[in-house]
Amino acid sequence: xxxxxxxxxxxxxxxSGQGLSPDRRATLLTSLTLVKRDYRFDRVxxxxxxxxxxxDYYIAQGLSEDQLAPRKTLYSLNCMEWSLLxxxxxxxxxxxxxxxxRFMGDxxxxxxxxxxxxxxxxxxxxEEEVVVQIxxxxxxxxVIDQIDKAVAIVPRGALFKTPFGSINVNRTFEGLSLxxxxxxxxxxxxxxxxxxxxxxxxxxxxxDPSLDFMDSLExxxxxxxxxIQMERxxxxxxxxxxxxxxxxxxxxxxxxxxxxxYVGTGEKNTDLPFML
Amino acid sequence: MEDSTTxxxxxxxxxxxxxxxxxxxxxxxxxxDPESGLSEPPEVEQGPEAGPQTRSSPPGIPQSGASTPVDDxxxxxxxxxxxxxxxxxxxxxxxxxxxxxxMAPWQSNKTTSVISEAGTPPSxxxxxxxxxxxxxxxxxxxxxxxxxxxxxxxxxxxxxxxxVSYNNSKEKELRxxxxxxxxxxxxxxxxxxxxxxxxxxxxxxxxxxQNAKAYLLKASSKSGLNxxxxxxxxxxxxxxxxxxxxxxxxxxxxxxVKMAHFxxxxxxxxxxNEMLPTYETAEKQxxxxxxxxxxxxxxxxxxxxxxxALPNVMESAFxxxxxxxxxxxxxxYRIFLALKQLTxxxxxxxxxxxxxxxxxxxxxxxxEVEFREGEDEExxxxxxxxxxxxxxxxxxxxxxxxxxPRSFYKAPQAIPKEESRTGANKYVYFVCNEPGRTWVKLPxxxxxxxxxARKIKKFFTGRLDTPIVSYPPFPGNESNYLRAQxxxxxxxxxVSPLGFYHFGEEEGEEEEEIEGGRDSFEENPDFEGIQVTxxxxxxxxxxHHVQHILPQGRCNWFNPIQKSEEEEEEEEEEDEEKExxxxxxxxxxxxxxxxxxxxxxxxDLEIQNTPPWxxxxxxxxxxxxxxxxxxxxxxxxxxxxxxxxxxENFYIGWGHKYSPDSYTPPVPPxxxxxxPSGPEITEMDDPSVEEEQAFRAAQEATVNPTEENEETEEDxxxxxDYD
Numbered sequence: 001x002x003x004x005x006x007x008x009x010x011x012x013x014x015x016s017g018q019g020l021s022p023d024r025r026a027t028l029l030t031s032l033t034l035v036k037r038d039y040r041f042d043r044v045x046x047x048x049x050x051x052x053x054x055x056d057y058y059i060a061q062g063l064s065e066d067q068l069a070p071r072k073t074l075y076s077l078n079c080m081e082w083s084l085l086x087x088x089x090x091x092x093x094x095x096x097x098x099x100x101x102r103f104m105g106d107x108x109x110x111x112x113x114x115x116x117x118x119x120x121x122x123x124x125x126x127e128e129e130v131v132v133q134i135x136x137x138x139x140x141x142x143v144i145d146q147i148d149k150a151v152a153i154v155p156r157g158a159l160f161k162t163p164f165g166s167i168n169v170n171r172t173f174e175g176l177s178l179x180x181x182x183x184x185x186x187x188x189x190x191x192x193x194x195x196x197x198x199x200x201x202x203x204x205x206x207x208d209p210s211l212d213f214m215d216s217l218e219x220x221x222x223x224x225x226x227x228i229q230m231e232r233x234x235x236x237x238x239x240x241x242x243x244x245x246x247x248x249x250x251x252x253x254x255x256x257x258x259x260x261x262y263v264g265t266g267e268k269n270t271d272l273p274f275m276l
Numbered sequence: 277m278e279d280s281t282t283x284x285x286x287x288x289x290x291x292x293x294x295x296x297x298x299x300x301x302x303x304x305x306x307x308x309d310p311e312s313g314l315s316e317p318p319e320v321e322q323g324p325e326a327g328p329q330t331r332s333s334p335p336g337i338p339q340s341g342a343s344t345p346v347d348d349x350x351x352x353x354x355x356x357x358x359x360x361x362x363x364x365x366x367x368x369x370x371x372x373x374x375x376x377x378x379m380a381p382w383q384s385n386k387t388t389s390v391i392s393e394a395g396t397p398p399s400x401x402x403x404x405x406x407x408x409x410x411x412x413x414x415x416x417x418x419x420x421x422x423x424x425x426x427x428x429x430x431x432x433x434x435x436x437x438x439x440v441s442y443n444n445s446k447e448k449e450l451r452x453x454x455x456x457x458x459x460x461x462x463x464x465x466x467x468x469x470x471x472x473x474x475x476x477x478x479x480x481x482x483x484x485x486q487n488a489k490a491y492l493l494k495a496s497s498k499s500g501l502n503x504x505x506x507x508x509x510x511x512x513x514x515x516x517x518x519x520x521x522x523x524x525x526x527x528x529x530x531x532x533v534k535m536a537h538f539x540x541x542x543x544x545x546x547x548x549n550e551m552l553p554t555y556e557t558a559e560k561q562x563x564x565x566x567x568x569x570x571x572x573x574x575x576x577x578x579x580x581x582x583x584x585a586l587p588n589v590m591e592s593a594f595x596x597x598x599x600x601x602x603x604x605x606x607x608x609y610r611i612f613l614a615l616k617q618l619t620x621x622x623x624x625x626x627x628x629x630x631x632x633x634x635x636x637x638x639x640x641x642x643x644e645v646e647f648r649e650g651e652d653e654e655x656x657x658x659x660x661x662x663x664x665x666x667x668x669x670x671x672x673x674x675x676x677x678x679x680x681p682r683s684f685y686k687a688p689q690a691i692p693k694e695e696s697r698t699g700a701n702k703y704v705y706f707v708c709n710e711p712g713r714t715w716v717k718l719p720x721x722x723x724x725x726x727x728x729a730r731k732i733k734k735f736f737t738g739r740l741d742t743p744i745v746s747y748p749p750f751p752g753n754e755s756n757y758l759r760a761q762x763x764x765x766x767x768x769x770x771v772s773p774l775g776f777y778h779f780g781e782e783e784g785e786e787e788e789e790i791e792g793g794r795d796s797f798e799e800n801p802d803f804e805g806i807q808v809t810x811x812x813x814x815x816x817x818x819x820h821h822v823q824h825i826l827p828q829g830r831c832n833w834f835n836p837i838q839k840s841e842e843e844e845e846e847e848e849e850e851d852e853e854k855e856x857x858x859x860x861x862x863x864x865x866x867x868x869x870x871x872x873x874x875x876x877x878x879x880d881l882e883i884q885n886t887p888p889w890x891x892x893x894x895x896x897x898x899x900x901x902x903x904x905x906x907x908x909x910x911x912x913x914x915x916x917x918x919x920x921x922x923x924e925n926f927y928i929g930w931g932h933k934y935s936p937d938s939y940t941p942p943v944p945p946x947x948x949x950x951x952p953s954g955p956e957i958t959e960m961d962d963p964s965v966e967e968e969q970a971f972r973a974a975q976e977a978t979v980n981p982t983e984e985n986e987e988t989e990e991d992x993x994x995x996x997d998y999d
Contacts, residue, residue, distance in 0.1 A: 014604035015639075017632065017913070017928030021600035023895045053890055053909065078896070101936040102886055102909065227636040227735075232607075233557025240634065242735065245930060265912060271939035275735045275932075 001259030003032040003044040003060070009250070009259045015231050015238055016248045018048075018263035024058075027079040032060055035074065035082050043169075047073070048247075048262030050140065052105025059144060059262075066166040067159050068192055068214075073144055077105070085137070088145030095132075096139040103266055109136040143266045151241040152190040153217060153249050155258050156180070159188075161213045175254040181237040184226060187249070188214035195219060224276050242276075245269050501534075509533045561712035564613035585619045585627045585645075592629070592924040595917045598894040599905040601926065603632065610711035615643055618706060618715050623648045630705065630766075631913075631927030633758065638709040638738025642762060642927075645704050646697075689836045691828060693722040699823060699831035700726065700763045707758065709738060716740060718759040723829025724751050729760035731942045733932055747941050761931045763825065769914035770822040770925045771877055771906065773806045777821050779874070797821060797873060805920040811904035812891045815878035818906060818916070824870035833867045883910065886936060910934055 001009035006029055010019060020028070028046060036044045041062030050057040058079050062072040074082040099111045111134045119126045160170040180186040195215045217226060225243040230236070234253070241247040246264020251257065269275075492504040510533050514522045522529070589612040596602035603611070611629060619627050622645070630642040694701045706715040732746040736758060744750040744757050777797040811817050823831035871879060880888040888910045894917075895902040908914035913929020951957055963971075 011604050014602070015607065016634065017601055017603060019597065019600055019602060019604075021598050021894055023897055024600060051907075051912075053887060055892075227634075229637065229639070230553070233554040233561075235554055242636075265934075271733055274939050274941065275733050 001046050001261050003028070003036070003046050005257070005259075006032075006046055008257060009046075009261070012236060012250045012252065012257060013238075013248050013259070013261050015236075015250075016240065016263075018246070018248060018261060024079050028058070031076070031080050031082065035060060035062065039072065039074075039084075041072070043067075045259075046261070047144070048260075048264075050103055050143070050262070050266040051264065052103040055105030057103065057105070057140060065168070067169065068167045068190075071148075073141070075107075075140065077107075083107075085141045085144070088141045092138050092142040093146065096134055096142045098132075099134055099139055100267075103140070104136055107135070107137040107140065110134065111136065111139070140266075146268070147244050147247065147262055147266075149189075149191055151244050151247045151260075153187045153239070153260060154190050154214075155251050156186045156188055156216070157211055158256075158258060159214075160210050162210075167213070173256055175256060175258075176237075176251065178234060178253050181251065181253040182228065182230065184218040184220075184228065185216045187217045187239065189217065190214070222272060222276075225272060242272055243269055506530070506533060557710065557712065561610060564610060564617060564712050585624045586616055587628050589615060589629050592917075592922075592926070595903055595919065595922070595924065596915065596926055598903055599915060599917050600894075601915050601928065603928070607711070611641055614641070614708065614711035614715070618643055618645070625649075629926070630762065633736055633761070633927075633931045634929060635736040635738030640707045640709065640736065640738065640758065641711065643706045643715065644766075645706060646702075647704060691723040691830065691834050691836060693720055694830055694832065696720060700767070700825055700829075702823075703766075705759060705762055707740070716755075718755055718762070719752075721756070721759045721763045722751070723834075725756050725760040726763060726825060726829040727827075729757055729764065733939045736931060758931070764933070765911050765914060765927055765931065767820075767822050767825045767831075769908045769911050769916070769927065770820065771818045771916050772821045772923050773811060773918050773920070774817045774819050774876065775800055775806065776803050776923065777819075777874060803921075806918070808893070808902060808904045808918070808920050809899075811906075811918055811920070812893050815889055815891065816876040818877045818889075818918075819874045820871070820877060821874060823873055824875075826868040826870050828868055833869075835867070880910075883935065886934075 001013065007025065010025065013019075032044050032046065035041070039062050042065050043063040045061045045063065047059040047061045049059065055077050058076045060074045060076070060082065062074070063069075064071075070087065073085045075085055076082045098113050098115075113132045113134060115130050115132055117128050117130050119128045155173075155176050157176070158170055158173045159167050161167055176186050191214070193213065193215045196213070220226065220243075222243075225241065227240045227242055229238045229240070231238050237251050237253060239249040239251075241249075244262070244264065247260060247262045249258070249260040251259075489504070492507075493502050495502045510526070510529055513529055513533060514526075519525060519529075589608060593602050593605075593608040597605075602608065615627055615629060618624065624645045625648040626646040628644040630644040633640040633642060696704070701720045705718045707718060708715045728746075728748050728750050731748050732744070732750060734744060734746060734757065736754060740753070740755040740758070742754040744752065744754060750757060776799065778800040779797050806817055825831055826833060828834065877889055882888055886909055888908065890907045890909055892905055892907075893899055893902045894905050903917050903919040906916040906918075910933060911927070911929070912932075912934050914925070914927045916923060916925045918924075
């Protein structure tokens with residue numbers, strides 16, 4: 001959700017119970033403005049919070065002019081002092097995929113993971129147990145990246161592609177219509193398209209190149225990984241990710257208000273097929 | 277006819293320039309003849325221009341008309357190759373100027389011929405191409421267009437002479453229509469070479485142009501105008517008035533045109549009122565807000581009770597907001613009103629906002645209520661179903677007296693559910709999907725449902741009658757599952773500060789009382805309050821005030837004495853306590869014991885290094901006014917707060933228990949072993965001849981006296997053998 005309209009957005013997203021206490025709100029409003037100034041961001045998003053056992057991570061993201069350019073992610077424990085997170089890499093993802101359970105809330109906490117590695121000494125092959133230390137900060141980076149890639153979404157038309165190739169915020173976006181708001185195909189993943197290139201010519205025929213430049217939600221795997229609800233009597237559409245429980249996207253049809261927030265444990269719901 | 281000859285010449289020149297295909301032209305020209313040749317000779321020559329188009333698509337000319345007008349308008353902006361009609365006016369070619377002279381009289385002929393057609397309003401002309409119908413107008417268009425193909429560039433100059441010939445406004449309008457058509461057709465001819473060149477490729481440009489035109493023709497939902505008409509009217513106005521520097525005042529012209537436009541308000545037969553769901557919901561919720569006024573003053577006693585029953589939702593919502601959880605302010609208030617509605621319509625002694633369970637399609641708002649004494653509503657429902665099944669089985673046993681063995685398997689004995697007001701059924705739960713909708717009472721929970729619910733993990737859909745499809749078959753639909761989850765969550769996460777409740781003295785009358793722990797409590801009038809910092813620092817200051825649910829699925833132990841063989845087999849719960857007792861003797865099952873009431877939560881078991889509770893202070897900045905916030909890690913979404921004196925519990929979430937490992941479906945039940953091969957299964961070999969002979973010898977030896985008998989026996993044996 002946009003840091004500038006934080007209060008309205010929080011109100012809109014409150015149906016899932018994911019709010020912020022008044023002092024946190026006030027702190028964020030202040031500190032995110034400063035973050036925007038200091039880091040020269042074009043736009044600052046309040047991304048959400050990851051619930052730790054001891055403390056919570058508050059996450060913010062800074063966007064540059066080009067909305068799909070790599071984003072910078074910051075975290076904070078007290079909402080006032082923000083630290084920049086390193087960019088996520090594939091290596092980190094594989095490294096942290098072995099860690100399970102909840103976040104601790106301490107960035108310097110180290111998870112220990114014992115791995116069995118094969119060591120060649122001459123001709124003999126030993127199996128040796130190696131203890132791998134994984135910092136929680138690394139895991140945080142990787143989880144945020146995974147969530148972003150999987151479930152960060154924007155409504156169709158909110159962003160548009162300029163002839164120069166950059167992706168900008170669409171000022172003429174007036175919200176989805178009611179009928180569109182109920183369809184998954186009106187929502188796009190907020191990331192570089194992956195599936196788009198695999199589409200057939202027939203599927204591409206109806207697309208508007210300035211708007212349809214991202215993957216839509218409707219082909220997400222597994223099918224049914226989104227819950228879409230109209231709340232307040234159609235005045236608000238809320239999408240909840242079932243794959244990453246805790247991610248809530250809200251959009252008030254016919255207005256520019258949209259955004260997403262993640263409040264959760266930072267764990268993927270691998271039980272989804274059993275639960276549907 | 278002089279005109280026509282000169283025109284022909286001109287035409288020929290043009291054709292050469294445009295590099296049309298001569299042969300095709302001839303063919304198509306002949307096909308065009310009946311239509312256009314009658315009107316005037318040049319048509320014969322003109323046909324070819326339209327030729328390729330008509331061949332590719334039979335109603336070609338209307339279509340081309342459809343495509344080209346857009347070009348007129350979008351041309352300058354979209355930078356399409358053909359020169360738009362506006363251009364010539366600024367820089368007329370000498371050729372065109374030369375032509376102007378002889379075009380003028382001829383043009384007058386043409387326009388007059390068209391006037392007969394021109395009764396139709398402008399919009400008709402514009403829409404007509406898409407209709408592809410009306411051969412008459414079609415023809416005129418075509419003829420107009422054809423004539424104007426020759427003099428496309430001069431078109432604008434023709435206004436002069438025409439203005440002279442037509443003075444009255446009506447004719448002006450008509451003329452405009454005509455000129456519009458001319459525009460389109462002439463432009464189409466300009467396009468022609470291009471489309472001819474790209475004949476092989478699919479006509480992408482044309483499709484794009486048609487799409488663009490369709491878009492421009494889309495009427496505005498507010499004013500009913502469309503941009504296409506508007507632009508053409510504007511251009512007409514500019515061309516009529518010939519202002520200086522038109523580009524500078526184009527906005528004003530646009531405004532003038534809009535203001536000049538008036539539309540009659542059309543009567544529709546019936547006003548169809550939109551019935552958006554928004555309005556429906558608002559209508560329903562209106563009842564919530566009205567209720568306070570509707571209540572008469574004669575119900576003062578009633579009011580007293582309901583006031584007592586109604587919880588102060590807003591106050592606890594305020595504290596939960598400090599903690600950073602809860603719904604929005606307005607939704608909370610709506611729920612508050614909905615709870616008021618509930619307490620007004622039911623004999624409720626105590627009511628509490630339990631929380632909200634998220635669903636796939638709709639959510640559940642859950643209220644926890646306690647009915648007034650003796651006013652519990654109908655409770656005798658489907659609880660007899662399993663017993664009936666048992667009875668039926670035993671009756672069948674008695675009825676059949678064959679020797680054939682019947683199934684020895686008996687279903688494990690159904691454990692009866694607890695009485696209302698005790699155990700897991702201590703409270704009654706009402707749910708609704710949205711504040712304002714009707715409250716639905718959830719059925720009482722049965723132990724079997726709790727036991728199965730512990731083994732499955734399903735999303736709620738939001739519809740209470742959804743069947744639950746799961747591997748251990750769940751006895752009931754979603755309402756039962758919801759009720760079971762509510763019972764589990766309440767038992768796990770409802771906590772209060774130490775000392776707030778204490779065991780009452782007169783509680784011995786509870787018939788279900790067992791020696792291990794008492795199951796009822798009351799508020800401690802002498803509760804002094806606890807320091808918030810103490811509540812944050814020590815978990816032992818919080819106690820459970822809801823009874824623990826045993827692995828059996830009940831809060832109070834039910835001894836299934838008769839046949840309790842191994843019903844505890846299925847009780848490897850991940851729940852907080854691990855009961856390792858097994859009733860080995862068939863007649864006696866050892867009692868399951870859980871933590872008694874008012875046990876501190878510091879004794880809760882942790883799951884794989886995850887502490888079950890997290891506490892914190894709501895604000896680090898102003899600790900003196902902060903409240904203690906408790907968060908359950910076992911049931912994500914369960915919260916409790918206390919400011920020392922007050923406390924409240926709240927749940928919002930999907931209604932699932934947390935586990936660090938992914939869900940594993942329960943293992944299938946063991947396959948029943950077959951009978952061990954023993955003496956009653958195996959048989960001996962048939963008696964051999966030697967054995968029989970030996971047997972006979974032995975018999976003879978023992979029974980000498982009766983030989984007749986033996987003989988008969990022999991006979992019989994022999995007979996047997998023969999058989």
